[in-house]
Amino acid sequence: MASAVGERRMMGYQFKKGLVSVVTPVYNGASYLPQMLDSVLKQTYGQIEMILVDDGSEDDTVKVAEDYCCKFATRGYEYHIIRAEHQNASAALNRGLPYVTGEYLIWPDGDDVLEPESVKRRVSFLQENPAYQCVRTLSYYFHAEDGTAAEREEQSGDLEKEDLFWDMLEGRTFVCCGCYMLRSERFFEIYSNRHIPEYDVGQNFQMLLPFLFFHKCPTIQQKLYGVCCRKGSHSRRALSREEEERKYQLYEMMVDEITQICGITDEKGKKRIQYWKIRRRYQLARKYGDGKRILQERFALYRCGGWDRFNQSVRDLFRRMCEKLQNRFK
Numbered sequence: 569m570a571s572a573v574g575e576r577r578m579m580g581y582q583f584k585k586g587l588v589s590v591v592t593p594v595y596n597g598a599s600y601l602p603q604m605l606d607s608v609l610k611q612t613y614g615q616i617e618m619i620l621v622d623d624g625s626e627d628d629t630v631k632v633a634e635d636y637c638c639k640f641a642t643r644g645y646e647y648h649i650i651r652a653e654h655q656n657a658s659a660a661l662n663r664g665l666p667y668v669t670g671e672y673l674i675w676p677d678g679d680d681v682l683e684p685e686s687v688k689r690r691v692s693f694l695q696e697n698p699a700y701q702c703v704r705t706l707s708y709y710f711h712a713e714d715g716t717a718a719e720r721e722e723q724s725g726d727l728e729k730e731d732l733f734w735d736m737l738e739g740r741t742f743v744c745c746g747c748y749m750l751r752s753e754r755f756f757e758i759y760s761n762r763h764i765p766e767y768d769v770g771q772n773f774q775m776l777l778p779f780l781f782f783h784k785c786p787t788i789q790q791k792l793y794g795v796c797c798r799k800g801s802h803s804r805r806a807l808s809r810e811e812e813e814r815k816y817q818l819y820e821m822m823v824d825e826i827t828q829i830c831g832i833t834d835e836k837g838k839k840r841i842q843y844w845k846i847r848r849r850y851q852l853a854r855k856y857g858d859g860k861r862i863l864q865e866r867f868a869l870y871r872c873g874g875w876d877r878f879n880q881s882v883r884d885l886f887r888r889m890c891e892k893l894q895n896r897f898k
Contacts, residue, residue, distance in 0.1 A: 583752050587615045588687050589670035593660030593771075594678030595623040598632045600712065600796065605636050607681040607794075609643050613688040617646035620678075621664040624654025658764055658771035665762040668752055675775065676746030679712070679796040686792035690749040693788060701754045701783040704747045705792040712798040721795075730784035733777060733830075737823070738844060745772045746793040750779055758782070758829065765825045769818045773826065781830040809856055816852055820845050843872050 590608060594601055608618055618640060622630050633649050640647035652663045661675060672691060676682060686705065693703045706727075709718035725732075725741030735741040756762060764774040807815065827841055846868045853861035 583671045584615075584669050585671050586691070587617060587670035588613065588672045588674065588691060588749075589617050589619060589668040589752065591619045591621065591661060591664040591668065591673070591675045592678050593621045593623050593657045593664070593675075594625065594629055594633075595654065595657075595660070596625045596627045596629060597678045598625070598628040600679040600798070601629060601632050602636075603681055603796075604676065604678050605633075605639075607683075609636075609639055609645070610684050611682065611687045612684050613691060614644065615670075616687065617648070617670055619648045619650065619664045619667045621650045621652060621660040623652055623657070623660040626654075656766065656768045656771075658766045658774055661771055661775070662763050662766060665759075665764070668756075668762070670752055673750045673752045673755055674746065674748065676793070677796075679798060680746050681794040681796070682746065683792040683794065686746075687749075689788055689790065689792060693786075694749065694751065697786075700786060702748060702750045702779060702785045703788060704749070704785055705788045705790055707742070707744045707747050707793040707795050708791040709795045709797055712796050718795075718797040721797075727787045727789055730786050731780075732785050733781045734840070736780060737773075737777060743772045743776065744793065744795060745775070746795075748776060748785070754783065755779060765822060765829075767818050767822045769815055770822050773819075773822060777823075777826050778829045781832075812852065816848055819848070839872055843869070846872060 592604065605618070605620075608616065620633050622633065630649065630651065637647060637649075648664075648667055650663050650667070652660055672694065674687070674690075690703050690705065694700060697703075706724070709720055710716065711718050722742035722744060723740055725735050729735065729741075732741055736743055758778050764771070767774075823841065823844070827838075832838060832841065846865055850862065850865035850869060853865055
């Protein structure tokens with residue numbers, strides 16, 4: 569597979585104009601995958617290739633996926649099912665990225681849904697605004713059990729802002745994967761080997777942060793992507809303290825690698841990355857009442873000049889919580 573990618577790069581690979589590549593990793597998704605595939609088939613946009621990567625599922629995911637072959641053929645969409653050994657979402661994405669031939673790239677989760685106009689609206693924006701290399705929409709959340717509205721899990725942030733790297737890293741705007749559409753050629757300029765860093769956490773940070781470091785991203789202010797909230801899903805299951813600490817460590821390792829990919833070498837940028845790490849460690853220590861770690865991380869925040877900024881972020885969080893409560897009781 570790697571040799572095929574290298575061959576494409578050497579030949580000056582041309583992406584198919586107007587085609588949208590949809591890469592979706594799925595693991596044990598037999599019960600929910602149909603809603604995602606049905607939402608792709610209902611798109612009002614005519615040029616789509618669906619690249620579904622099964623991450624070593626132990627249920628009937630592959631059988632469910634294969635049952636859709638005729639439906640995609642009838643719709644006129646290309647459809648690829650790739651089977652891999654179970655690892656994680658980023659590894660599964662890496663199995664699918666070499667198959668991308670479209671001018672545009674999206675990677676929705678296997679249990680979420682695209683509104684019928686989702687792809688068309690984003691393609692139209694990028695065609696009408698060639699200076700932009702990506703665009704995003706808004707999302708809504710729904711419960712898997714009955715489809716009712718669920719509480720939003722991420723901040724929207726300043727929707728007029730287009731420089732989103734730091735906002736995304738620092739949690740001021742959303743990472744929701746299916747909301748974003750990238751120009752494939754620009755994405756593979758960053759990852760010329762069609763391989764993102766693989767970790768048991770994150771995949772959307774790896775996909776988005778380097779791209780948003782180099783490119784502005786405007787927002788179409790319409791809710792065109794639905795996020796399914798499933799009890800017990802990988803992203804929502806309760807973690808032990810040991811698991812959570814390991815997760816934080818992996819995120820730090822991943823962000824260090826992303827920092828290298830972006831070429832962040834200035835002191836201000838490096839200090840900001842360090843502050844991000846220490847703040848998260850401090851919050852984790854507070855969560856588990858680890859007095860020694862709390863003092864250590866407070867001192868570390870002070871040394872990196874971030875204590876005042878941290879206090880301000882706490883005040884901002886408290887203000888947002890109060891505003892949410894006020895809106896709830898209006």
